[in-house]
Amino acid sequence: MPIERKQIEFSEILERKNFDITTFFSVLLLTSAGFLAIFSATYAAHMNNRFGSQLLFAAGGIAGMIVMAMLPVRWFQAIAYPLYAVSLALLAFVALNGKIVYGHRSWIAIGTFQFQPSELAKLATIFTVGAFLNKGRDLAKSSNVLIVCAIVLIPVALILKEPDPGTAVIFAGLLIVTLLWSGVDLFLLAAVVLPALVAVLSLFGQTPTVIAVLAGGAILFFIFRRNLALTVLAFGIVIAIAFSTNFIYEHLHQYQRNRVQVLLNPELDPLGAGYNVIQTRMAIGSGGIVGKGYLKGTQTQLRYVPKQWTDFIISVPAEEFGFVGAVVILLLYLFVIFRGVAIASSVRSIFSSVVAIGIAGIWFLHVTVNIGMALGLMPVIGIPLPFMSYGGSALLTNLLMAGILMNLYRNRKVLF
Numbered sequence: 467m468p469i470e471r472k473q474i475e476f477s478e479i480l481e482r483k484n485f486d487i488t489t490f491f492s493v494l495l496l497t498s499a500g501f502l503a504i505f506s507a508t509y510a511a512h513m514n515n516r517f518g519s520q521l522l523f524a525a526g527g528i529a530g531m532i533v534m535a536m537l538p539v540r541w542f543q544a545i546a547y548p549l550y551a552v553s554l555a556l557l558a559f560v561a562l563n564g565k566i567v568y569g570h571r572s573w574i575a576i577g578t579f580q581f582q583p584s585e586l587a588k589l590a591t592i593f594t595v596g597a598f599l600n601k602g603r604d605l606a607k608s609s610n611v612l613i614v615c616a617i618v619l620i621p622v623a624l625i626l627k628e629p630d631p632g633t634a635v636i637f638a639g640l641l642i643v644t645l646l647w648s649g650v651d652l653f654l655l656a657a658v659v660l661p662a663l664v665a666v667l668s669l670f671g672q673t674p675t676v677i678a679v680l681a682g683g684a685i686l687f688f689i690f691r692r693n694l695a696l697t698v699l700a701f702g703i704v705i706a707i708a709f710s711t712n713f714i715y716e717h718l719h720q721y722q723r724n725r726v727q728v729l730l731n732p733e734l735d736p737l738g739a740g741y742n743v744i745q746t747r748m749a750i751g752s753g754g755i756v757g758k759g760y761l762k763g764t765q766t767q768l769r770y771v772p773k774q775w776t777d778f779i780i781s782v783p784a785e786e787f788g789f790v791g792a793v794v795i796l797l798l799y800l801f802v803i804f805r806g807v808a809i810a811s812s813v814r815s816i817f818s819s820v821v822a823i824g825i826a827g828i829w830f831l832h833v834t835v836n837i838g839m840a841l842g843l844m845p846v847i848g849i850p851l852p853f854m855s856y857g858g859s860a861l862l863t864n865l866l867m868a869g870i871l872m873n874l875y876r877n878r879k880v881l882f
Contacts, residue, residue, distance in 0.1 A: 527865030534869025
């Protein structure tokens with residue numbers, strides 16, 4: 467009997483300590499593709515220091531990923547609220563005294579080291595929402611939904627002070643993904659999402675605004691049929707947002723208004739605000755089916771695409787390896803995102819499920835917005851491509867997130 471008990475315990479240890487090799491190698495492949503793209507994007511400009519810097523962050527990030535995969539999963543929940551408080555303090559500091567890079571006061575600089583606290587805030591926010599919901603909070607109650615919204619939107623308010631609207635969009639998308647996954651009342655979700663959709667449509671003119679408002683009212687009054695007072699309140703918010711969009715638009719920075727105009731028609735300013743999008747689309751299209759070959763892309767090697775190692779990094783593999791190369795990269799992204807969704811579905815604790823879907827949601831939003839920017843389908847709002855775009859803070863955070871996802875897979879049968 468003692469021997470049999472030891473065998474059972476040993477088998478349980480083996481089962482719980484299984485390593486998520488699938489996520490590990492998928493992330494390494496994407497990171498390696500990023501190295502190749504960054505080296506190519508900076509090769510002709512002799513900017514090898516950027517490649518070396520990214521390599522150092524990757525080394526630290528991969529080590530951190532392995533450590534995160536092996537830590538007790540309970541630690542993540544234990545540090546959720548303290549980490550959230552620290553991230554808010556750093557965001558407040560940055561909004562007042564941060565280093566300005568590309569027009570955004572988003573960075574803390576310590577000597578030559580620069581760090582973007584909004585990246586840490588993503589992870590802290592996911593942990594905090596997971597810790598809050600893990601206590602059995604019922605999202606059928608509007609009070610709990612409001613608390614979750616507050617947890618996510620407080621960092622958004624600080625990030626908008628930098629201003630960094632791109633990261634703010636990611637947080638807003640994260641809120642929707644988390645609420646949907648956690649079983650929020652669809653009426654309450656509609657009350658959050660409809661104003662945002664109406665705001666976007668109102669940019670296209672008065673007629674789309676009126677149609678969007680009427681459609682939103684029909685959805686709220688005739689599809690959900692909830693409490694009349696709540697429905698009227700939600701519809702009032704939709705109307706207020708719809709008719710205040712122009713006022714908000716007029717108070718944006720000029721470069722932000724230019725980006726919105728370029729989204730609607732890049733050819734309005736082909737040598738100015740529309741230049742990035744036009745050149746990126748040309749680079750992607752010129753790659754054809756199999757591409758021009760590594761380090762042989764004319765658009766990227768001649769640096770027609772500005773900052774092609776950051777927001778428009780996808781133009782490099784698309785031109786050099788063509789449609790085939792771009793599809794392989796997209797398939798890798800789809801794989802790691804769906805892997806995150808699968809892990810969120812298989813874990814036994816609410817905290818683990820929310821964290822897993824939050825990580826998958828952030829990657830999905832980043833990939834969707836970044837590729838949309840490159841194709842001219844979305845405004846250029848400075849969203850990097852996970853694991854590939856140049857940027858130490860983003861790469862480090864994404865690798866740590868991958869490690870956490872691997873940890874949740876390893877502990878998928880643990881209930882706490």
